[in-house]
Amino acid sequence: MESKKLAALLSSLVSELLVLVLLLFPSDSCNSNSWDFNSNSHGILFRIIRHYLSCQELATSLSLFPISKKRKRTQLREAGSEPTHEDRDLERGSRLGELNRVAHNPDSFKATFRMRSSTFEWLSGLLEPLLECRDPIGTPINLSSELRLGIGLFRLATGSSYIEIAERFGVTESVTRFCAKQLCRVLCTNFRFWIAFPAPTELELVSKDIEGLTGLPNCCGVIDCTRFNVVKRNDCKLTSDDEVQDDSIAVQIVVDSSSRILSIVAGFRGDKNDSRILKSTTLCHDIEGRRLLNATPVIVNGVAIDQYLIGDGGYPLLPWLMIPFVDAVPGSCEEKFNAANNLMHVFALRTIASLKNWGVLNKPIEEEFKTAVAFIGACSILHNVLLMREDDSALIDAGDYSLYDQGSQFHKDAMTEENLTERKASDTRRALATRVTEFS
Numbered sequence: 273m274e275s276k277k278l279a280a281l282l283s284s285l286v287s288e289l290l291v292l293v294l295l296l297f298p299s300d301s302c303n304s305n306s307w308d309f310n311s312n313s314h315g316i317l318f319r320i321i322r323h324y325l326s327c328q329e330l331a332t333s334l335s336l337f338p339i340s341k342k343r344k345r346t347q348l349r350e351a352g353s354e355p356t357h358e359d360r361d362l363e364r365g366s367r368l369g370e371l372n373r374v375a376h377n378p379d380s381f382k383a384t385f386r387m388r389s390s391t392f393e394w395l396s397g398l399l400e401p402l403l404e405c406r407d408p409i410g411t412p413i414n415l416s417s418e419l420r421l422g423i424g425l426f427r428l429a430t431g432s433s434y435i436e437i438a439e440r441f442g443v444t445e446s447v448t449r450f451c452a453k454q455l456c457r458v459l460c461t462n463f464r465f466w467i468a469f470p471a472p473t474e475l476e477l478v479s480k481d482i483e484g485l486t487g488l489p490n491c492c493g494v495i496d497c498t499r500f501n502v503v504k505r506n507d508c509k510l511t512s513d514d515e516v517q518d519d520s521i522a523v524q525i526v527v528d529s530s531s532r533i534l535s536i537v538a539g540f541r542g543d544k545n546d547s548r549i550l551k552s553t554t555l556c557h558d559i560e561g562r563r564l565l566n567a568t569p570v571i572v573n574g575v576a577i578d579q580y581l582i583g584d585g586g587y588p589l590l591p592w593l594m595i596p597f598v599d600a601v602p603g604s605c606e607e608k609f610n611a612a613n614n615l616m617h618v619f620a621l622r623t624i625a626s627l628k629n630w631g632v633l634n635k636p637i638e639e640e641f642k643t644a645v646a647f648i649g650a651c652s653i654l655h656n657v658l659l660m661r662e663d664d665s666a667l668i669d670a671g672d673y674s675l676y677d678q679g680s681q682f683h684k685d686a687m688t689e690e691n692l693t694e695r696k697a698s699d700t701r702r703a704l705a706t707r708v709t710e711f712s
Contacts, residue, residue, distance in 0.1 A: 306539025307460065307649045308554050385422065386429040386630060386666035387658060395657070396421045402458045413447055423448055424455030428651055429666075431631030433638075453643065456650040464649075466656045467533050469526075469555075472567055479579070481529045486612040487711025488594075488704055490570050493534050494582040495593070496620035497524045497546040498627075502644045503636040519641065523648055524549055526581060529616070531623040531667070532659050538648045546586035559592050575703035582616040591697045594704060608712055609705035625668040627651055 381389050400417035407413045413420075423441055426432065427448065432440075437448040470478055475492055482491045502519045520542025526535040537553045550556050558564040565579035580592045589595050596613050600606035628634045630651045637644040658666055 306537070307645050308537040308539070382665040384429060385425045386654070387425075388663050388665055391658065391661050391663045391665075392421070392425070394661070399455075399458055402462060403454065406454060406458075408450060413450065415443070415447070415451070420451045421455065423451035427452040428455075428630050428632050428647065428654070431633075431635055453646070456643075456646040459653045460646055460649040463653055466653045466660070467536055469534050469564060475567070475579070478528045478534075482616065485529055486615055487708045488582070488612055488616075489572060489707060490567075490577050490579050491582055491594075491616070492565060492579050493526045493528050494616040494620045495524065495526045495550070495587070496584065496617065496624065497522055497549060497586065498624045499523070499542040500628075500633055500644065500648060501542075501636040502641060503638050504640065521641070521644060521648065522546075522549055524553060524555075525620065525623060525652075526555070527620050527623045529619055530659060531619045531626065533623060533652055533656055536649070536652050538652075539645045547588055550587060565592050572703045572707050575699050577700055577703060580700070582613055584613075584617055589694070589697045589701065591693060591700060593697075594701050597701070597705070605705040605709040608708045609701070612708045622668055623655065626655055626666060629666050629668055630654075 378388065381387075381392070385392055387395075396418050399421060403417045403420045415423075419441065423437060423443070426437055426440070427434070434445045434448045434452075437452075438445045441448070469475075470492075479490055479492055482493075483489050499520045499522055502521060504519065521538060522540040522542045522544055524535075524537040524540075524546070525533055527533055535555050537549070537555065540549050540552070555564070565581075567579050569576040569578045571577070578591060580594055583593050583595050585595055585598075587593055587595050594613070596610040597606040600610050627648070632647050633651055637647060639647065655666065658664070
């Protein structure tokens, strides 16, 4: 069987499996304006599905871009006559010219699509049956999966306008809009499992990695919140200048020590503070309902330490959420705990910086609010895909991450020892501060 046909067959089987998974394990946390994906059931199935993906990777890696297979037109088509198969092949080949131009230049390919050509080919084979079967009703689009993916990725990677993309790829502006939104829809609907809170056994590995770096035991990740600006232009009014409506989207993420996104919530208005957003999420409800972070605690200096997350001063101190001490004395164990906290915070800031390295997100997003949320979700999924494939094309490795720190000021809420929950959180943080001192 030809490698292209084998890739398509495996892609179809994977897609059918994913649809079955989503039917059996539905997530009811997504609506038209928000994106909240923290279901642990998807995390349990992640490694099983990844096996199928590795099988397809083998198939898709057998072939290069099918650009070299273009047919040559042997005669000119008469005016008014119906296009022949050769005409369609030539038209398709000309549209693939942009892919052909950058395919043989690794640096150009990364700049154009924020991934290596091998990742692009793998992703194209995986998404092919979904990208090619959802054309607008009554107006089929005669484009290959490679070109559909290329147009959509170009929009995400560069943030270019639809008019610019249309000219570059030789299609209409409406087609570029469709391809960009279709890619986001396919990723956010069918491939959301690429962002999944780890199953208990995998979470133990996450904790061990963090403890090896910071000395903090039983820590399961770092949480942070950032904002993306959205600009909606109202061109309907007859004014000298377009009316511009500014807005922002708050995005809460949880990442591990490799900057892999374990949980993401997008869709809250940006004027809400980090703490309020946290309290409204499925993640918070699942943790407080003991459906997540519920493994056996570890004992540190006589204190039982449950699994927890690290956060900055924009969050409240909770038994499962450790934030820095306020006004820590230099050289004290509190200051060393704060240093460990800041070290973990860097991984969250690196993730945020990498997301904003996608061109469509590093400037105000000129889209409807719900479309902008879908763009954020798609870029987040692709972020994890690149990490999974060890593709660093869109990742930020070094720099001043403080530029991306949008955390609120430290909470200075007075803790009353009469409150059992607050006392437990305070005792946990003091015990962890002692352990960090011993580690250093």
